[in-house]
Amino acid sequence: MEITEVGAFWVTALAFILTPGADWAYMITAGLSGRVAPANAGLLLGHLAYVVAVAAGLGALATRYPAALSVITVVGAAYLAWLGLGVLRHPAGAGTPTWTEAGSAGEWAARGFGVSALNPKVPVLLLALLPQFTHVDGSWPVGTQLAMLGLLHLATCAFVYTAVGSGARRVLAARPTSATLVSRVAGSLMIVLGAALLVEQTLSLTR
Secondary structure (H helix, E strand, C coil), rough: CCCCHHHHHHHHHHHHHHCHHHHHHHHHHHHCCHHHHHHHHHHHHHHHHHHHHHCHHHHHHHCCCCHHHHHHHHHHHHHHHHHHHHHCCCCCCCCCCCHHHHCCHHHHHHHHHHHHCCCCHHHHHHHHHHHHHHCCCCCCCCCHHHHHHHHHHHHHHHHHHHHHHHHHHHHHHCHHHHHHHHHHHHHHHHHHHHHHHHHHHHHHCCC
């Protein structure tokens, strides 16, 4: 595997990760609630599940049956909207529960897994694009290439998500009013993203 291909994949993955979306909204909420680590772990487990799926050969299957990605999109859209409504009902800020009362670490990790596992941009990157950066005639087996690129992606996700969550915590923790506003924006973003994805899928079915 050429270093240029590794770099090309990393730039592509970084562009996906740096695009604000459901993952960012979730990490901002987690940061305001003091649950950066478990939320981050949950998101990474969702990404890891797709890396393992690709290594097992499911990437080609998903490409052959695009309806599978459509199902993930619809379920993910509904899940994002549900999470967003929850954030709007209990925004961070004044009156926010303490760290130990803001949901257990396991709950934050489980929700994070759902956010990334059902986030349409994750399977697009890892199921559809990741295999394109490997070569069957490379010096390393394809499985090793996939594992290496997958680990690079996970490490980048861990860094960016930690920065987003910790940054939100540092900047807004001392500003309850601002924290409440940002929390509501994050919740609204989840709902808007979910609705937009549902509309997109509905329109694609009517074409």
